[in-house]
Amino acid sequence: MSDDILIARPGGRLQGSLTVPGDKSISHRSVMLGALAEGVTEVRDCLMGEDVRATMGAFRAMGVRIEELEDGRLLRVHGVGLKGLRAPAEVLDCGNSGTSMRLLCGIVAGAGLPAVLSGDDSLRRRPMRRVTEPLALMGARIDTAEQGTPPLRIHGARALHGVDYVLPVASAQVKSALLLAGLFAEGETCVTEPAVTRDHSERMLRGFGVEVRQSGAKVCIKGGQTLHANRIVVPADISSAAFFLVGAALHGRERLTVRAVGVNPTRTGVLDILRLMGAQLTLDNPREIGGEPVADITVHPAELHGAEIPPELVPLAIDEFPALFVAAACARGRTVVTGAEELRHKESDRIKTMARGLRTLGVTVETLPDGMVIDGRPGLGGGAIEAHGDHRIAMAFAMASLRAEADITLRGASAIATSFPDFVTLARTAGLRI
Secondary structure (H helix, E strand, C coil): CCCCEEEECCCCCCCEEECCCECHHHHHHHHHHHHHCEEEEEEECCCCCHHHHHHHHHHHHCCCEEEEEHHHCEEEEEEECCCCCCCCCCCEECCCCHHHHHHHHHHHHHHCCCEEEECCCCHHHCCCHHHHHHHHHCCCEEECCCCCCCCEEEECCCCCECCEEECCCCCHHHHHHHHHHHHHCECEEEEECCCCCCCHHHHHHHHCCCCEEEECCEEEEECCCCCECCEEECCECHHHHHHHHHHHHHHCCCCEEEEEEECCCCCCHHHHHHHHCCCEEEEEEEEEECCEEEEEEEEECCCCECCECCHHHHHHHHHHHHHHHHHHHHCECEEEECCCHHHHHCCCCHHHHHHHHHHHCCCEEEEECCEEEEECCCCECCEEEECCCCHHHHHHHHHHHHHECCCEEEECHHHHHHCCCCHHHHHHHHCCCC
16 A cells, blocks of 8 residues: 555544654754754754754755754754854755745845745645745845745845834744844844744743843844754644544543643643533643643543634644544534634645545535534544645544544545654554554
């Protein structure tokens, strides 16, 4: 059978305890800030998926030495400082990683390097003007394709200046790109966001010795500050844990614990939404790892019911909605999600792709421009699901097999390697029949 096809069979169950890979957002930023720091940064438990490897490859192409030790469990990033990056001799290939492209755009423009950023077919369809336009206000010159999509051609030798920018749409990636560009810029760069988004960049910048000023929804950074090398331990990724938390909630008859999960309050919307739907979750052994809050999350047996999801929770769970849509499909009653238009601009149009897959499994779904209405049912059918190269779509429908009455065939499953290379092995160990 092709590596691109998985078959998830009915009859599985999730139980016991497990650990998912390191947080993808934190892993990207660890490599990036380590590269811009003075000295050698050590990163333990970094996610070694294809997305983070794209970031590593880009910095290697700009002259940064990155060692992979202990079978990839430890990275050693030899920082070159803000003035040490070299113009790449080749196109910076970001693969499928929107985080790599948007944050690198800010760094490369800030450093004044000429470079071209591109990626795979999926990434070349994703909107980039939301980051190139505010960078242009800072003085950068960046060309996009006609529709505002990659490849991005950054013209070097242009010094940036700080701006006071109000984000039209909440986006941690755009916020981070502007703050990273602001490290290089003259004066102060401020970003105001319309809703709370993940704050890993702000936390980590402080960990590298950068002064970050925050007042309400506004965060500011002064250019020219020196980053000092750090030691980072990456917590387990709540976005990866979400598939197992949802899977355990779907089965509803066993306990499952996911260990050492990052529970940054800007990322715990998935937990709040699952609780709204009736899931029984406990957070045990709370602690802090590298400035990030961490806990062991246990799912207890309970029955899910539909819910109207508060719009303010949507940005705090934006990457977890493929899994949450599957939870809604198996919950008693109706679930309504609005304010999630951002899902149409991910690795796939996740509203369209999830709706099509859920209908294949017999679920009644109404799509909205910014969300979905799902009428849950106790059991799902089977069928062939096309993941459209989207890792989170494939993993979400794998978990749907826990409530399916026939096999679910997942096409495009090789995309899972972008964020969770060992997903299939771990899922089988936990009790999924895949």
